[in-house]
Amino acid sequence: MQQRFTYLTVTLAGLAGWLTLAPVAPADEITRGEMLSVSCAGCHGTDGKSPGSIPSIAGKSADTIETALKEFRSGQRESTVMGRHAKGYTDEEIKLIAAYFGSVK
């Protein structure tokens, strides 16, 4: 009995520690926005933070990203390759991507 009591106590102590130290548990589903957006990271860097000559997406607002993607798609904004990419996404998908990168830290 004594032993069990000790075990429970330390386990609860561990749980308390976990609650304060562990990263936030992931939501149960991977969102469509996340699924679409991770495919951008190959060129724009993990979380949209580019280490080289390709522009970063991180730090831009969702509105800025949405406008840019739509203008790339229409050709209103000049690009080398982004026009070819942006044509692959619907308005709804562009919104999801913009919302994702607009919120990453």
Add this chain to the structure above:
Amino acid sequence: MGTYSRRDFIKLIGAAGATSAVGWPLIAQAKRGHVVIIGGGFGGASCAKYLRKLDPGIKVTLVEREKEFVTCPFSNAVLGGLYDMGFITHSYDALRQRWDIKIVHDTAVAIDAAARKVKLAGGKTLKYDRLVVSPGIDIRWNALKGYDEAASELAPHAWQAGPQTVLLRKQLEAMKDGGVVVITSPANPYRCPPGPYERACMIAHYLKQKKPRSKVIILDAKDGFAKQGLFIDGWKQLYPGMIEWVKGTDGGMIDRVDAKTKTVYPTFGDPVKADVLNVVPPQSAGAIALKAGLANKDGWCPIDQKTFESTLHKDIYVLGDAAIAGKMPKSGYAASSQAKVCAAAIITSLRGANMPDPSYVNTCYSLVGPDYAISVAAVYRLQEGQISGVKGAGGVSPKDADPAFRRKEASYAVGWYKSISADIWG
């Protein structure tokens, strides 16, 4: 090592409780499951990182033979003298330290799909909940008559980057001015469809500066190739008269090679004698995929194109060059994109949750010269079980682009490389 039995798990809970918060991640990991990944290249390393990024509760063990990974992308630029080997060599430190992935430098020699175990050459056995097999390609020795492993020491393929890249570069450096470099290009499918033609560019770039009387001949099993029009324009502009492409039906199809005399024997026409012979040979999925019964009779692995789970073995996923992935090419970039979809599939399968609709991308640059690059891009969706390009999107660089556009793409090519290698090994 690397795995926990249920009994060990119970013990660990006790240990975790007794050692406070430090033990907690172990419990979360055990709850989410253990994913073993074979192969630390574009597919495998991406999958490892994105599994951990999308779900820090998953325990990931990456099995990779080499201590450092040398990429095929930009290895042609090394052949051309633009970069050294260090530029294309990546360590596993970040995956180990930043992403808490267990890296085991060993070779997987057998998979027991029923018992969910992987046997390693070093004698260890890893138990998994889900297994990812991303072994890239292996050379089908002797599929081209005369081309075996010994021949590749005389006539390098350099289609798996590393010592083969160094060997081919040394041969180019040792060649006399006025020499002939012969590249043989195989029938589809093979790793990196535009690769042989970018290689011709990069070799010509080197020769133009150091040995301008030399030539590059491409003997092709095919009658056409990726980004063909753009490459041929680039050759005319940058390397007039230096690169000759012989298509399959014009005598490019080869019957056999003699590596000792560096001679190529086409199926018809005269033998072609090379000073440097670079054979891009027929390929198959990496050896472990064949050994484990994951490949079809052609040597490539059929998969569910939504999840990348093998259609031949449950709970085993095959990625990258080894897999039959619909319309996606066998490129490093495609492998990395597939890996992210596969990571989502594995995480949701372990959670019993729904997987979001997959989305896949490919972007490949080819360097024609240091300031002249061309690209191909595509966005893919799953359509009737097949990975298919979204209509109206993607395609190659414009044909009539000005030099400023080509220069910009050359700058983006380097940026692309820095981004994707950081996205995978960083």
